[in-house]
Amino acid sequence: MVFSDPILLGCLLTVFLPLSAFALIMIFTRDNPKLSLAISLVAATIPLIIAWTFFFKLGGRAPIIYNFDWMVSDLVKVPFGFLLDPTSLVMFVIVATISWLVQVYSIGYMAGDPGFGRYYADLSLFALAMLTLVISSGLLQLYIAWELVGLASYLLIGFWYEKFSASEAGKKAFVVTRFGDIGFFMGLVFLVIFYGSLDIATVNSAAVANSMPPWLITTSGLLIFCGVMGKSAQFPLHVWLPDAMEGPTPVSALLHSATMVAAGVFLMTRIFPFFAASATTMTVILAISTLTLILSSTIALAATDIKQVWAYSTVSQLGFMAMGLAAAALASGTLFAGYYHLTTHAAFKALLFLCSGVFIHHFGTNDFFTMATQGGRKLVIPMACITIAALALAGIFPFAGFFSKELILTALAHLDNKLWLVLGLFGAFLTAYYSFRVIFVMLFPKSPEAYSKVPGHIAHVEDEAHGHGAHGHADDAHGHGHDEHHGVPWVMIFPLLVLASFTLILGFCQDYLEKLLLGASHPHAMNYFLLVAAVGCALSGIALAWLDWGRKDAKCVGFISRFPALQTFFIQKWYMDHFWRWFLNRFIYGIFSKWFTYNDRRVVDGGVDAVAFSTVGSGRLLSFIQTAFLQYNLLFMVVVLAGVGIYLMMGR
């Protein structure tokens, strides 16, 4: 059956190839970099081919569903299977492509790292989890893959585990996302108990047909959104994502910007009809995602670490996607706007990170002011690519981000309350400002003294930054002793070019994708006012960045430094990390841990101790009859035998 059905075979291959690659590398070939690389690349290339074949062959067709019973109980049936419909096919292609490109890129970036084999094993594990997540047919299967993705993320963030901050960041990511996943799981439990099915297609059609009680949709929708908040780094669970930048930069590109964090938004599109059926849920989502957008954009204004800037821009763009989805749901629109932004964002954000990776690899520092003063713009191709990506991020025609941002803003404009639209435009302005702050600093570097006033920028890091093994794992250079100014290997340039071309092309695939996803393309009237407003916001952001950082006699202090209180607030990341620390100390350690510890010490341990002590005590009591006096034993025997005899006589 499996071999006669090429589609099913393809699905199984995409799941089992990365899994076996992970197992093979971890068990056998971990210490052999070449062989590990070969295994991992094969296991990434075949799913890539399958993904693109499916995309073109199955794109326009009706959804294909395979279900195999995994767990059947009286009322509950949990199937495992594959669901191939346009929503999953597009994401399937994105994940397969970007993870393949990142694996190619990592050949150059990770060359010579002692953990090379382990790195590729972890990437394969991630591919397994993410591909399963994308094509799974049931929510429980999706949840399992979701947690596996979290595990892969933990392993990769803490990849340089001997660095304390890296292992701490891995733990933080794992625990914070798990915090949201509790909600996700509770939402699933609600669905199972009160509805009885976790099949995605069934849940969606039931929500559309109103055959589910509204309170259930709202409750489990909000709970499932908790999981989305964790995974897609929405306020207030966004704190793990910037710390996740401790991992190798290709990992940041793959997991923490393009695919894994998009899993949350993907889940929203996956069960979009279900979410959309509750206006309450959608309003909450809209508010949270808007807050996320503003918060993270403002933090990015003040960051000096290039990866931090992109990390916060990822958080804000994820918020933007969620806004688009929520607004579309409230105005009875379609999922296309948010999903389209997810697609374009995957391309240009991966590009941004991979370009930054080239710079980090080359200069051995994460601080883009230092990169600029050391001649970052001499790396022509990465500089061109990062500029393209930043243009797309800012939403400038004709790059991909322009089209998708436009769609989301249109969706926001359909809402009655125009406040959301204004906030969205403000977010777009901030996005353009902070991304071009990086670009202008790198394109038009000033003397190092000019940057000495920038808060957070450490002026003289040159000695340390080029850490040649002596400093071990100084920052991201992770001391594999590379030459100071070697050329950029082609395996790192090639993915940049592919992603840059995607960034250019994707904008013009809008109609094609819309037809694919929705079955029909809706020619929407161009809202010229909105168009002008959006482009105007982006351009004014860029212009402000030019005034602050780009022009010859620029003061090289952000406009934000006129408001010192605000600037401190942003540099301290809105004190969110402080808040969580306080929250943990006050409530988790102060209340829960205390009571659970008490319960553990007194009730659980006490119970076990009571069993032990009573056994010892009764043994001590019984040892009194072990007198070592032969005739007591005999007497006892006689008495018992007499007793048995009397009992038998009485029975007669």
Added chain:
Amino acid sequence: MLLFNQLQTYLYLALVLFAIGLYGVLARRSLIAILISVELILNAASINFMAFNRFLAPHPAVGQVITLFIMAVAAAEAAIALSIIVAVYRKMKSINVEHATELRG
């Protein structure tokens, strides 16, 4: 009815022998005395067998066979018990059971 021609006479005799033996087993402190008491108990059982054989059994040989069997077993048992007693004496220079306290709990 003559006394020696009745079953009860022999059963009472066996009971008395058994009781004396049991008392000896439980009350005497010397291992030799305990062994002798055990022999008394065995003889009580043998008397029972002979009495029932004489008065009740349809086939006259069964009880006698078992009595002979008990005598053989008792001889073997006496040999083994005496050798154990010799071993105990060698170990603790005493055959008083009150001194055999190595297994005290």
